[in-house]
Amino acid sequence: MRLQSSPCFGVLAFLVLSFAASAKSTSAEYALTTLPTPPSALLGVIPSIALVGPVAIVAALFPSVFARMAVGMKRWRAFLVVASINSTLALIYFAVSTYRPHWLPAGWAFAPKSVAIYLTAIALGGFLWAGMRYRRMACDEPAVTNVPGKTELLALVGLTAFAVVCTVLTAAFADWNSTLTVPMREFTFIGIALFVATIYAAYRAATRGTDLSADGSIPALRLSFSGESVGLATLMLCGLITVLVLNGRGSEPMATGIETGDAERNFAPRLVGEPVAIEAFELENGKPEKSLGRIMSNLVLDGDRLYFGVQRPIDGCLLAMNRHTGQIEWAVDAVGDPLRTVYCTPTIEGGKVYCGEGMHHDKGCRLFCVNASDGNPAWKEPFKTSSHTEGAPAVANGKVYFPAGDDGLFCADANTGAKLWQFPGGKERGIHIDAAPVVANGTVFVGSGLYSYVAVALDANTGEEKWRTDLKLRSFGAPVASGSKVFYGVGTGNMGFDTFHYDEEGEEREKEPAGSVCCLDAAAGKEEWRYLLPRSVHTGLAVDAFSVYAGCRDGNVYAIDRKTGKLRWRVGIGSAVASAPAVASAGGFPVAVYAISREGRMFCLNPQTGAVQWWRGKLPGFGWRGDEFDVMCSPLVVTTPTATGSKRTIYIGGMTVDPNNPLLRHVAVFKFEDVIGE
Incomplete structure (x- = not known):
C-alpha cells in the first residue's frame, strides 16, 4: 500500500512559494514599486492558510535570502497566485477525499478528473492574466522585458532545486507514484513548470547578445515571452495531460x-x-x-450471514451481513484500539470468528476472536504481534494457527488465545509469512515471501520443522494441500505489482516478472513438477x-x-x-x-x-x-x-x-x- 506522507511536502512547498511572493522586506518593497498595482487587492498577494507562524520562523532564520528571492520573483505574481491556489485546493481535496469522502456529493462535480479540469482552468486563467499583465508592465516600464538578471535566475534555480528535493523526499518516504498523486502532484507540476522556466531564463541569459540592436546598442524594449508565461503554460500542459490520463484509465490491454x-x-x-x-x-x-x-478479504458464509473484512477511509472493520438483505447485523471496528484495514479473511469455527488486521506496512497488529452470533469478544484480549496478521487463520484440534509477517507463525489455544508455540521469522531467520497456513494430517504448510522464498512444513502440535524447500519465487498466496500433494502459487512482486523492491531485503532482487505453480510431495517436500508462468500467482x-x-x-x-x-x-x-x-x-x-x-x-x-x-x-x-x-x-x-x-x-x-x-x-x-x- 502507498504511504500517504506527501501532504507534508505539499504544505511545505505551499508555504515557501507563498512567502516568495508576499515577503515584505525593505529591498523587496523597493523593487516592486516599479510595477503597477493590480486593480484587485485580492490578486495583490497569494491566498494562503496558516502562514504567519511558519513564515515568521523561516524569515527570521533566512531574512536576506528570502528578501533577494522576492526581488528576483517580482515578475511572478500570477504564477505564484496560481501555484498557491492549486496547491491549497489540492491539499483540501486530498484531506476530504481521504478522511471524509462522504462529504463529497455524488456526481461528476467532485470527481478526480473534474478537479484536475478545475486546476487546469485556474492555470489557464493565470496564463491569460500573466500575459496581459506583462504587456501592461512593458508599456509602463520597458525594462521589464530585460534579460533575466542574476537574482531572478538564482531564485528560479533555488525554487526548482527545492521542488526536486521535496519530490525525492516524497518518493523516499512513500513511493514515486505519490509524486503524481494529489496533493503532491500539483507541487510536482509546479516544480516542472519552474524547471522549464529556469531553462528558458538560462537560454535568454546565455543568448543575451541577440537582444542588441544592429549598432550594438541596448534597446529599451525587447520582444519576448515572460518566464512567468512559460511556467504557467507548462503548468497548464501538465494539467491537460492529467485530464487525458484520468479519462483514459481502465483501458489497459486485456x-x-x-x-x-x-x-x-x-x-x-x-x-x-x-x-x-x-x-x-x-x-x-x-x-x-x-x-x-470496500471489501478486502474473501467472503465466508455461515447460515444466512456473510463475514468479511473491510477497508474504510481511516480504519478497518469486520462485518457480518445478511446475505439476502444487505443489513449489517454486527460490526467490529475496534478491539480496544481501532482496527487497521482488515485484509485477513475471517475463519469461523465452533461459533467463533477468528480474524486479523493490517497490511504489509502495518506493525503491532493483532489476531482477535469474537462470537459469530453478536460480534462480542470471545477472548479476554486479542493476541498481539509486532508485525501484521494478513493471512486467514487455520483452526484445527482446538488450536488456531496464523501468520504474522516477520514474527513468523503462531499457534494459540482456540478457546483462550493463549500462545502455545511460535515458528519465528524475521530477516535473520530468512522467513516472512503473510499467506494463510494450511493444516492437513498433523502438518502445517506455510510459505515465505521475503528474505528467502521457501515452503516449510511444521509439526502441528510442536511447531518443529519437518522440511524446507526452495520455491525460488515469493510465496504470498495460501498453499493448497490435497491428497499426498501440496500446491503453491508463487511469483515476483506482490498483489499490486509485477515486480517490487522491499527495502527490508536490501539490494534489489527482481528485474523481470515471473511466476509458477509448484507441486510438492507433502511428506518430504520434494518438488514433483513446476509449471512456469509469465507473471505471478499470489491469489x-x-x-x-x-x-x-x-x-x-x-x-x-x-x-x-x-x-x-x-x-x-x-x-x-x-x-x-x-x-x-x-x-x-x-x-x-x-x-x-x-x-x-x-x-x-x-x-x-x-x-x-x-x-x-x-x-x-x-x-x-x-x-x-x-x-x-x-x-x-x-x-x-x-x-x-x-x-x-x-x-x-x-x-x-x-x-x-x-x-x-x-x-x-x-x-x-x-x-x-x-x-x-x-
Whole structure:
C-alpha cells in the first residue's frame, strides 16, 4: 500500500512559494514599486492558510535570502497566485477525499478528473492574466522585458532545486507514484513548470547578445515571452495531460483467447437473470445508511450471514451481513484500539470468528476472536504481534494457527488465545509469512515471501520443522494441500505489482516478472513438477480431482494437470487476475470454474476444456477506473441440488462506485445465479 506522507511536502512547498511572493522586506518593497498595482487587492498577494507562524520562523532564520528571492520573483505574481491556489485546493481535496469522502456529493462535480479540469482552468486563467499583465508592465516600464538578471535566475534555480528535493523526499518516504498523486502532484507540476522556466531564463541569459540592436546598442524594449508565461503554460500542459490520463484509465490491454484440448463439453451452466449488487447498510437513527469502504478479504458464509473484512477511509472493520438483505447485523471496528484495514479473511469455527488486521506496512497488529452470533469478544484480549496478521487463520484440534509477517507463525489455544508455540521469522531467520497456513494430517504448510522464498512444513502440535524447500519465487498466496500433494502459487512482486523492491531485503532482487505453480510431495517436500508462468500467482489456488486452477497477473486463468504439471487450458479474462478462481462440483465431479478479473469481468468456465459457459462484462455498479481498487475477492460458490440438476449462487465481495466520482465507494456483495438442468 502507498504511504500517504506527501501532504507534508505539499504544505511545505505551499508555504515557501507563498512567502516568495508576499515577503515584505525593505529591498523587496523597493523593487516592486516599479510595477503597477493590480486593480484587485485580492490578486495583490497569494491566498494562503496558516502562514504567519511558519513564515515568521523561516524569515527570521533566512531574512536576506528570502528578501533577494522576492526581488528576483517580482515578475511572478500570477504564477505564484496560481501555484498557491492549486496547491491549497489540492491539499483540501486530498484531506476530504481521504478522511471524509462522504462529504463529497455524488456526481461528476467532485470527481478526480473534474478537479484536475478545475486546476487546469485556474492555470489557464493565470496564463491569460500573466500575459496581459506583462504587456501592461512593458508599456509602463520597458525594462521589464530585460534579460533575466542574476537574482531572478538564482531564485528560479533555488525554487526548482527545492521542488526536486521535496519530490525525492516524497518518493523516499512513500513511493514515486505519490509524486503524481494529489496533493503532491500539483507541487510536482509546479516544480516542472519552474524547471522549464529556469531553462528558458538560462537560454535568454546565455543568448543575451541577440537582444542588441544592429549598432550594438541596448534597446529599451525587447520582444519576448515572460518566464512567468512559460511556467504557467507548462503548468497548464501538465494539467491537460492529467485530464487525458484520468479519462483514459481502465483501458489497459486485456488478455483474450483460449487454448484448449479436444475434450468434449459435458456440462453447460447457464446464467439465471442479471447479477445483483447487494449494498451493505447500517441503521443510523432508524434510517438505512450505506456502509462506506470496500471489501478486502474473501467472503465466508455461515447460515444466512456473510463475514468479511473491510477497508474504510481511516480504519478497518469486520462485518457480518445478511446475505439476502444487505443489513449489517454486527460490526467490529475496534478491539480496544481501532482496527487497521482488515485484509485477513475471517475463519469461523465452533461459533467463533477468528480474524486479523493490517497490511504489509502495518506493525503491532493483532489476531482477535469474537462470537459469530453478536460480534462480542470471545477472548479476554486479542493476541498481539509486532508485525501484521494478513493471512486467514487455520483452526484445527482446538488450536488456531496464523501468520504474522516477520514474527513468523503462531499457534494459540482456540478457546483462550493463549500462545502455545511460535515458528519465528524475521530477516535473520530468512522467513516472512503473510499467506494463510494450511493444516492437513498433523502438518502445517506455510510459505515465505521475503528474505528467502521457501515452503516449510511444521509439526502441528510442536511447531518443529519437518522440511524446507526452495520455491525460488515469493510465496504470498495460501498453499493448497490435497491428497499426498501440496500446491503453491508463487511469483515476483506482490498483489499490486509485477515486480517490487522491499527495502527490508536490501539490494534489489527482481528485474523481470515471473511466476509458477509448484507441486510438492507433502511428506518430504520434494518438488514433483513446476509449471512456469509469465507473471505471478499470489491469489491462492483451486483444485479438484483433475486440475489445479490458478489466476495469474497476466490476465489468464490456467488449468494445470495435477499429476503431470502440463497445461490443460488457459483462458484470458482481463488485464490481471487479483483473486483466486473457485471450482464447483456436483456429485463429486467438477462442473464449473468461476473467475473474475480485477476490472470486474465475471466468467464461468468449463473445467474440462476452459470453454466459456457464460460471462458478464462488469459487476453492476463497480465501475473500475484503472486504479488500485481492483476486485480482490475470490468467488464464493453455494451449490443447491434441484430436481433436474443443480443451482449455484455465486457471491463476490467488492464495492459500488459512484459513476461520476470514484472516490465515493460503498461496501457491496455481488450475487450471481446459474443452473444446470431444467
